[in-house]
Amino acid sequence: MLEGNEINGNALSGVQIRTAANPRIVKNRIWNNDNGVLAHDAGMGVLEENTIFDNTMTNVFIKTDATTVVRKNKIFGSRGTGVSVTDGGQGVIEENEIFDNAQAGVLVLSDGCPVVRHNRVHGNRSAGIEVSSKGSSVVRENRVFRNRFGGIMTASGSNSSEDSNHVYDNLDRVQKAVQSGQCLFSVSGKESFPMHNFYRCITCNTSDRNAICQSCIERCHDGHAVMFVRCDRFYCDCGADHLDRSCCLRQN
Incomplete structure (x- = not known):
C-alpha cells in the first residue's frame, strides 16, 4: 500500500509496477517525474483517488501485459498523454477526470486493450480518446468534451467498441482543417x-x-x-x- 505520499522530481517514473506486483496506490500526489506511474511486464495494482499531474512523458503508462485498474483519479497537465496503453497493456480506466494534457487524454496504441468507462475527458490538446491501428478497447459511457482535435477517434485496423458516450463541444480542429x-x-x-x-x-x-x-x-x-x-x-x-x-x- 502506498497512501498519502508526495512523489515528485524523479528522473524516471514516480511509481513503477512490474512483474506481477499488485499494490494499492491511494490518495498520493504524483507529479514532475518522467512518467507518473508506469505499469509493465504483467504488473497489476489499483490506482485510486490520486492526483497525477505535470509529468514529462505520460501521467499513467500501461504496457506489456499490465492489467492495472485506474479509478477515480485526477489526471492532468502531462506534457505528453494523460493515459497511454500499448503493447498488450489492458486494465480498466474508470471514473477519472482526465484533462488539460498536451496530447490525448487516453491513447491506445498497438495491442493495447483497456476498458475505458465513466470518465470525464476534456480540454486535452489532441483528441479526447484515441485508438490507433492495432489497438482495441471498450469505450463506454464517458463524457468527452472540449478536446482540441476531436472527441473519440479510431484508426483503420483498430477494434474499438463504443457505447453510450456523451461527446460534445469538441473543437474538431482536424476535421475543420480538412474541410477548409x-x-x-x-x-x-x-x-x-x-x-x-x-x-x-x-x-x-x-x-x-x-x-x-x-x-x-x-x-x-x-x-x-x-x-x-x-x-x-x-x-x-x-x-x-x-x-x-x-x-x-x-x-x-
Whole structure:
C-alpha cells in the first residue's frame, strides 16, 4: 500500500509496477517525474483517488501485459498523454477526470486493450480518446468534451467498441482543417499527431513512412498517382517540407 505520499522530481517514473506486483496506490500526489506511474511486464495494482499531474512523458503508462485498474483519479497537465496503453497493456480506466494534457487524454496504441468507462475527458490538446491501428478497447459511457482535435477517434485496423458516450463541444480542429483545405501540419506541427486519412504519392516516389494529408493530396499532388494508406495518427510530411517538392499550402 502506498497512501498519502508526495512523489515528485524523479528522473524516471514516480511509481513503477512490474512483474506481477499488485499494490494499492491511494490518495498520493504524483507529479514532475518522467512518467507518473508506469505499469509493465504483467504488473497489476489499483490506482485510486490520486492526483497525477505535470509529468514529462505520460501521467499513467500501461504496457506489456499490465492489467492495472485506474479509478477515480485526477489526471492532468502531462506534457505528453494523460493515459497511454500499448503493447498488450489492458486494465480498466474508470471514473477519472482526465484533462488539460498536451496530447490525448487516453491513447491506445498497438495491442493495447483497456476498458475505458465513466470518465470525464476534456480540454486535452489532441483528441479526447484515441485508438490507433492495432489497438482495441471498450469505450463506454464517458463524457468527452472540449478536446482540441476531436472527441473519440479510431484508426483503420483498430477494434474499438463504443457505447453510450456523451461527446460534445469538441473543437474538431482536424476535421475543420480538412474541410477548409488547410494542411494538417498547420494544426499539429511536429509536436502532435492528428488522426485522419493519410496518403502516399506514387508520382513523387514517397514511401509509406511519408504521410501526406488529404488537403495536400488534393492541392500539392493534384494529378499525381496517389494511394490511400489508412486512417491513423500522423503529421503531414508534405507540410513539414520533408518531401522533395515544397508544400504549396504552407507557401500560401
